[in-house]
Amino acid sequence: HTEMEKAKITHHQSHCLALAYPTQGHINPMLQFSKRLEQKGVKVTLVTTKSICKTIHFGCLTSIPITFETISDGYDEGGLEDVESIQAYLESFRLVGSQTLMELLKKISRSGFPVDCIVYDAFLPWALDVGKKFGLKGAVFFTQSCAVGTILYHIHKGLLKVPLLESEILLPGLPSLEPSDMPSYVYDLESYPAVFKLLVDQFSNINEADWILCNTYYELEKEVVDWMMKIWPLRTIGPSIPSTYLDKRLEDDKEYGFSIFNPNVDACIKWLNERSKGSVVYVSFGSLAVLDVEQMEELAWGLKKSNCHFLWVVRKSQEAKLPKGFLDETSEKGLVVSWCPQMEVLAHKAIGCFITHCGWNSTLEALSLGVAMVAMPQWTDQSTNAKYIMDVWKLGIKAPTNEKGIVKREAIEYCIREIMEGERGKEKIFNADRWRILAKKAVDEGGSSDMNIEEFVTKLNLIKA
Ligand code: UDX
Secondary structure, three states, rough: OHHHHHHHHHHHOOOOEEEOOHHHHHHHHHHHHHHHHHHHEEEEEEEEEHHHHOHHHHHHHOOOOEEEEEOOOOOOOHHHHHOOHHHHHHHHHHHHHHHHHHHHHHHHHHOOOOOOOOEEOOOOHHHHHHHOOOOOOEEEEEEHHHHHHOOOOOHHHHOOOOOOOOOOOOOOOOEEEEEOOOOOHHHOOOOOOHHHHHHHHHHHHHHHHOEEEEOOOHHOOOHHHHHHOOOOOOOEOOOOOOHHOOOOOOOOOOOOOOOOOOOOOOHHHHHHHHHOOOEEEEOOOOOOOOOOOOHHHHHHHHHHOOOEEEEOOOHHHHHHHOOOHHHHHHOOEEEOOOOHHHHHHHOOOOOOEEEEOOOOHHHHHHHHHHEEEEEOOOOOHHHHHHHHHHHHHOEEEEOOOOOOOOOOOOHHHHHHHHHHHOHHHHHHHHHHHHHHHHHHHHHOOOOOOHHHHHHHHHHHHHHHH
């Protein structure tokens, strides 16, 4: 270590290794949480896999004072194209990941500033076993809502049988749910058995974790958080969104967070700056969801029919599904980009509503930046998030599907008009703003999430002392 590095080390007290599951929707919240820990004086080493690092857009990380390290999932050379099945990938990640995590911990230890605690994504329970071998503390980090966590916990314990038999699901702290409100794996066990196992296994060794952290905020999920806190030392630490956006200090230096894809920042913001307040429909389905050709067409023509301005993120891999002639016909009204700086977009005053797949990060970002939503859930936890958006938090509507599960263009147009023009829209926008204020309060000094992070850091420092 240089003298400067040593000075920095003494300034920090504890050292956390934050291990993220290697996808956009998991690395970003872990990175944002790491930044909050750093702000409170903890040193953080953020770790993900070598294979995903090949695709990371590093420009977004230059302003972040966090150390990066990698471990291996067994696919370093060929990358993720070589993965034969999800099951094979997860198995390889568990074996090779455990081994390379041990090596990394030894390497860090030799550097003179050993790790005190592993903060690990709930998808990687084996990281806790590795940490315990080294005598470290362990904090599991959930990147889904507490409601979804509770559903999966009940399945794990055998308290909720799958495939579901009942038509109304009643669980503590949750509203009455229909089967279609459940995470997709619960009613569609066959499609992705390895993912279902991954989700349920999040709870396999949870009783050995020293902390259970959830990327949500207390005010948002009070009932279910209260219930979970009866069984576990659960703490809410979210929303994992930089204060620059929550405070709408948009003229400040930007923090784009982590991105797998390269965002068209200037093009998006310049275009939004030219639009009037609340006039733009923002459309994005996150980093993984794949719409089929028919759904893409219906969405495209629905946007056109609405006659609103729109900013639509269509990832490179999905571009060929855009209907012929669509870009030319809508060039006056719309901007289609392959990736955008989503937090900055949602915080922009031109945005009037968000057509979303309801991934947990997108949901939290819209809630925290006060944007009303049109929910078009695709799979995994998104149907449960959509139920909450519509019926619990009441800041959005769920787009109706036909018998084939497609949202037709008329439905798209109707939902956009409801939010942008209707009386119902005014109520949703009002509620969205309420959630924004509560989100900001939660992470501001003395707020519920801030206090929980403070408590976590204090306890870590006490152990260290
Ligand atoms: C996945 C799952 O789908 C989600 O349900 C789960 O809870 C977490 O992991 P993903 O599908 O990618 O993630 O969606 P989401 O959780 O919404 O995360 C997407 C992230 O990418 C958000 O943080 C969003 O801000 C960011 N994003 C998206 C961009 O930065 N630019 C874009 O153009 C689109």
